[in-house]
Amino acid sequence: METNHSEAINNALTILSKKRDETLDLCMQMLSVDNQNMYPVDLLAIGAAKRSLSTSAGFRNLIESLNMTCARSVLRMQIDTSLRFSAIWLVDNPHSFANEVISGAHIRTIKDKNGQKMTDAYLVKTLSQKHPWLKKVYENLCGYIHFSEQHLFSSVQSVDDETRSFEFAITDEDSKYPESSWLEVIECFNEATDIFLSYLAGWVVTKGNPEGVANHALHSDG
Incomplete structure (x- = not known):
C-alpha cells in the first residue's frame, strides 16, 4: 500500500535511511582497525x-x-x-x-562497576542523564510491548461525552493519529538510533587505539 506522507515525515524517514549507511560504515571500520583483530565487544556490537x-x-515498513501500534x-x-x-x-x-x-547471562543480573545490577530501569535512569527525553518515552512505550490499556486506547476513534458513547475501529491501520504523532515516533526512533551509533563509534575509536583496548578505557560520544 502506498501512503502519501507530508514533507516533514518524508524528511524524517530519509534521515532514518541514512543511518543504515552510517551503521554499515561503522561496522566496516570496526572490523578493519587493529589489524582486523576480533574482541568479545566486537561480537556484541555486530x-x-x-x-x-x-x-x-x-519500523519504516x-x-x-x-x-502506529507496532511502530x-x-x-x-x-x-x-x-x-x-x-x-x-x-x-x-x-x-x-x-x-x-555471549554465554547467555542476562544483563539485568550483571553488576556495573558501582555494584548496581544493570536492570532496564537502571540503564534508563543512567542514560537519561544525557538524554532526558528517554525516561518518559521508555515508560510510555512499555505498555505497547505487553498487552495493556494502551491497546484499548489505540482502538478508540472518538468519544461523545454527552451521550457517553464510544466509537471503536478494529483495523490494522491507525488512521486517527495526526501528523505530529507520526513525526514524533520517527524522531524518537532516529534519536534512539543515534544513541546506539554514538556508542558504536566510541568502540571503533577505542579499538583503533591498542592502549584503549588493553586497559578497557572505552571512548564514547554518547
Whole structure:
C-alpha cells in the first residue's frame, strides 16, 4: 500500500535511511582497525548492529502501512538495543562482560562497576542523564510491548461525552493519529538510533587505539 506522507515525515524517514549507511560504515571500520583483530565487544556490537538495522527496516515498513501500534513497539526495541549496548561502558571489564552476555547471562543480573545490577530501569535512569527525553518515552512505550490499556486506547476513534458513547475501529491501520504523532515516533526512533551509533563509534575509536583496548578505557560520544 502506498501512503502519501507530508514533507516533514518524508524528511524524517530519509534521515532514518541514512543511518543504515552510517551503521554499515561503522561496522566496516570496526572490523578493519587493529589489524582486523576480533574482541568479545566486537561480537556484541555486530549483534546490536544487526538488530538495529532489522528493527529500522521493519519500523519504516510500519510507518508506510500506518501501523502506529507496532511502530511504537519496535521503537521500544530500538531503545532496548541502545540501552543494553551502552551497558558495556558501565562495567570494569567490557570484554568479560561481553563474554558473559555471549554465554547467555542476562544483563539485568550483571553488576556495573558501582555494584548496581544493570536492570532496564537502571540503564534508563543512567542514560537519561544525557538524554532526558528517554525516561518518559521508555515508560510510555512499555505498555505497547505487553498487552495493556494502551491497546484499548489505540482502538478508540472518538468519544461523545454527552451521550457517553464510544466509537471503536478494529483495523490494522491507525488512521486517527495526526501528523505530529507520526513525526514524533520517527524522531524518537532516529534519536534512539543515534544513541546506539554514538556508542558504536566510541568502540571503533577505542579499538583503533591498542592502549584503549588493553586497559578497557572505552571512548564514547554518547
